[in-house]
Amino acid sequence: METRKLLWPMALVFSVILLLQYIELPYGYVLSSLLSFGKSQVTSAGGFLAGAAAASNINPTTEVLHNATKLPDPPNRNRTDESNKSSNASSGAANYGRAAGYPPQDIPVKNRSSKDETSAGNKSVSLSMFVNNSNAGPRTDLADSVYNSSSAVKSPAKRKWIKGPPAVVVPISAMNDMLRQSRASYLAVKPRWPSRADGELLNAQKLIESVRIVDKIPRVDDDVYRNYSAFVRSYELMEQSLKIYVYDEGKRPIFHQPEMSGIYASEGWFMKQIEESERFRTKNASDAHLFYLPFSSRVLQETLYVKYSHSRKNMVAFLSDYLRTIAAAYPFWNRTSGADHFLVACHDWAPSETKRIMRNCIRALCNADIRGGLQFGKDVSLPEIFVRNASDPLKDVGGKPPSQRRTLAFFAGNMHGYFRPILLDYWQDKDPEMKIFGKLRPGKGRKTYIQYMKSSKYCISAKGYEAYTPRVMEAIFYECVPVIISDNYVPPFFETLNWESFAVFVLEKDTPNLKRILESIPEKTYLKMQERVRRVQKHFLWHMKPVKFDVFHMILHSIWYTRVFQIRPS
Template sequence: MAPMVLKTSFKGLFFMTSCTLITLKVTFFFISSIHSTSKLVIHDHDGHHFDLKPAVDDDRSAEIYNRHISTQRQYEDVVRILHEEQPSTSTHVDGLRPGDGRDSDGSSPEVTGNPPWQGGGGQLPNLVKTTTTVVHDGGQPSARSSTPPKGKVLTDNEVYHDKDIFKENYNQMNKSLKIYIYPHEKTDPFANVLLPDTRGSPGGNYASESYFKISLSRSHFITQNPSEADLFFLPFSIASMRHDKRIGTGGIKNFIKDYISTISHKYPFWNRTGGADHFYVACHSIGRTAMDKAPEVRINAIQVVCSSSYFLQGYNAHKDASIPQIWPRPGAPPTRHPSKREMLAFYAGAMNSRVRESLVRTWINDTEIGVHQNRLKTPYSDSLLGSKFCIHAKGFEVNTARVGDAIYYGCVPVILADHYDLPFTDILDWSRFSVIVSTEDIQFLKRILKGIVDTDEYMKLQKNVLKVQKHFQWNKKPVDFDTFYMVMYELWLRRSSIRIHLLNE
């Protein structure tokens, strides 16, 4: 009898072990499936074409996903080869903390373990290998370098992710979008902070904030009837508060906290959504911490900001929007034929980040890449017009007016700012008119850029820079598709799809 019992026990133990292994395999497969699918869902959402974009069928989704699994391997192989070719004295930029180039705690801002396309842009990447670098199709900075893929021929119309969808949505936005601005009188003690300054043309690095307020106040998007409004504008100006001695930099957080408290008691609009259908605009980097005492604004409201780093806490690329930092220049942009642009690349600026320090240290003695760590003695515009590529290197923040400068002067922007949620990336395909290079790959910069020039890709990039100039231009009176209208389109994409009515309507 004892042998029978022992045999039965072994059978039971074997059965239980087999079931456990099967359960673990099913669980692992389920978790892996969720992980893979989540990436597809995230990137589908990043496009923000909610109204008109057709759904992708299951077969197409599987085809896209499988293709990117193989191209990811190609990408890793080429990057590994590039780094292995270099001597051990690498110029890798380490010890950086996003948003503050002065820190030196040894931590790296790179998010390890994620595929290079994770970061959005509304497009899944199309990785291909070239002789100098790895390139991918996407509108966002990635963990590595990017240039336009050769497998996809550039044309004038392809500066957009989807031109037809953009135009159709744009027309609908122009007809239907309504915005309510909280009213304030000229006699208000803080009218200088809350009302647009129409006494002259805004200037300087933070002019985008002022231009937007002026343009919105004069536009057909404004409604005096809050019940028909899609969005509510919080009209305080971060830049104006900085210069108001009654507020100053140290008083901005308290001012905003008090302002939100006031409108939430005086009006019913904030309370019905917790501010989710409200937005504000700020170009100065101090706006990133201005909401610390009003977390409901940071968490719920739409933040339209220049310092749009999707790696930093407080900015959500799905909810918030990036506005370009543009130094206004009167008149039409100057032109110069690409053949007359003799310098390969150009950069000049203060050494306020390790990215910039690494850039200058690596290329200071190069004859084809002109980098300067101080102000130029010659006109800045001469260098922008005389270079094929103009480098935007991250400083204290990911953004500066250099990207707008490059586009204005017809110079192909080179983005050296990891995690930068580039302006209008829901609409524009930045890989069609710029080159995005990881800060890790500064040592390969010349090879990357010369590889582009040696093909016909540079001419296509430069031609597309001219195509997007109208989107990076402020006008005294807004013009279709200029910066104002592009920001309005970004807001239209982020409006609530559910209209919440007041109880007494």
């Protein structure tokens, strides 16, 4: 009896710990985190934040990260996305994919090297290399964690895992409902004091809402927009009034140094063009409607990640220290707890790195996973655009007319993640109309990746390590109708575009029926979708100098529109 009395409390405590770990960590890492030893911790500055918040009756906007999550190494995504088939494309992975219910589990990954990963010793860098530290003013309203170069994480043995399928799937129809509900349900942090900019945003909201309600005249573009008239009115108001303050703080390479090519280039192109903008950038912070945090999530990972550490401690602490710097130098962060600040980030890890210390900010994320932290009414989906040629981002744009597109469906790429081996197991070499490959090997007389894109009716965007992939944007770039097979992925500019009018959404569990689904689309419907792809293409193109309605302006509009509808009358 005595033994039983002891066992019951122990079982209860263990259950509570398991529940808390499940809530805090991504699925698939719960047990591995519980069973790992030597968890990395973010050091605390000793309770200064709690004391300051209590004294001023201000709730901190962020939490101290006492336990860093054990995480997989960053995939080597500097690639054309048509590279080698990994050993995961095996019958074992295929059988896993066919298992009833797609049960979540961790799948070992073949070791892969990355030229971007350097030794642990090189990661012990001083913050002074990147941030202009300021001693002015109290450090309030920020995560009380710092990066201490003397306690850099050391490289442990290799251990890599891939997350399994999501436990909960949110279909595109449910996302539409969530977006509509977010306009009324999401409540941003109320400003601690009013500003002229808030009044201008509230006035813009009323003007846009009036169009949404009264203008029901059908227009040629209505089918690709949720509300074409409201979008045009909102866009015009943005051009007329939007002012953005870009913080000068932060040193290169993490800050103010955009990467202009590769799959993460969207964050770099945006950074460059907003910093050069005469229309939208203001030097007078008091006039600003929004404040931009000009860091590169990709360079942050390249610079601070400790190889094989499975920890993002250094990156989270680095950003936390940066926020303390700007909060000490300016009053703007503390006025709204960061609600009128925004970031533009394309790396896989950006959602988890910013979810606490920047949880009130508007986050434009390539990794736009509705079950992975993206929140309607606050965050927006950022297009991942693979820029192959930084000096000519529009090179090769376009494709063959529908009558010359002989291939029904095309996919090629690395065996990243759990799903792509499943896709290949079902369709590789199974049907001549379904061109589904791993790596496309160059050779005389063989079609290239781009040639397949330009000559296929439907281009498959299959999720990799994360929900997002540049194939969605590549399909539009080459005028191929996108087929998105990535559960819980929120496509870019979702608040503006009617994606179901020009893209096909297929649940991962329906992969065995992929050809039947595509063949069931009438030719007349396909032709309309392909024509709509060509119409929306202008929204996904980078230009050396921004032009009206291009991707730079559309990213800005998503952020502007989101902030406009966060404002509530005082």
